[in-house]
Amino acid sequence: MPLYKTINPNSQTTVKIWKIEESYDDLIQSIDLTPESLERVLRMKSNMHQRGFLSVRCLLAEFGYQDSDLFYDENGKPHLQDGKQISITHSFHFSAVIVSDLIVGIDVEKQRDKITIIAHKFIDYEKSYLKENDEGYIKKLTAIWCIKESLYKLFATPGLSFQQHCLVIPFSNIDNETVAWIDYKTKKYRYNIDFLTFEGFTCAYAIA
Template identity: 30%
Template sequence: MPLHSLTPLSDHSVLGLWQLREPAQALLQVLPERYAAIQPTGRDQTRSTQWLAGRVLAHEVLREFCTTSVILVNDANGRPFFEQLPAFAVSLSHSGQWVSCMIATRGHVGTDVELVRDKAQKLAPRFLSEAERADAGDETAKHSLYWSAKETIYKLYSRRGLVFKEHILLDPFKLREAGVLTGHLLLENSRSKHQIHYQRLTPDYVLTYAYCEMVMW
């Protein structure tokens, strides 16, 4: 099975990466039986395979903390969580051949992986502020990274209703192979600053992730 890496980020959090190569049936066979019944229907084969790979990866990451028998489900906001370990924070993302999963025994987590493509650049007026658009310029990869970082903060907050262009803002940055971005979550009654780590997994994919140990909202 192509588990790419398991990276401890703190004493309480681990990031896992999976490079998807196997068919859906091979993934389903290594999961607890209940997943066959709760697998979403109406999806194309690629998305179904990604969904299964996310669950396989989540169980791999969880083994870094415990061997409890669990099932990963989603709450009313779409946030994944383990039914038997509700205090654990979980974030999942998949795009193309890459799947990421971040788990923490406390606090909040967020991760996102994106295929670098011009879609983010075309949608930039919807999710980037004027300052962010100016900073992104004509760089397709930078637009994708802006989108990914905002998705990570959105997942970190884990509630609906955020407007990316207004409530999640990023400081200007120089695009590198890996680095740290500074993001700001601007809520009605609070403001918080977050460090979002990023990597260029390949020239065609970007990964972002963040961990917040303290409750800040």
């Protein structure tokens, strides 16, 4: 079972990353799904999405949970039956889950040139330190997207905008942490962010 990496940011939090190498058949035979989850995975048209969904359930098992321990609220935010906080993500052949006593968010993304096409939709303040000609521009853009996505999942508030409400403090491509802010309505929230890169992917997680 390809558990790729386990990270313990603090005594209350664990991150687990899975490299999806198994076939759909191998994955679905290794876990027990609720009828609702089985129906959901069978409706997926993409084999990659199916395997991502199933690999997240494999990660749940690594934490000692079953698929039936996971449920979603009206905003699509995942929760665990025991009250622990959880956030999940998958992109191509990697998936990740963070479980904590604290409120958390996580995202993993493949580093691709096409992110430049949508950059104008999620960066604003960050233009002050981003340089398109820099060698690590794509890597840095991907990290900013992952950071803002993890904040979005953590904050779980409809109407939150990546571009207008989320700010990522400058960092270098050799850093593995930074500070980010959510500036929403009349309040400002500061978060310490950790991120890492591996095999052309970036993963970031936020802990409240």
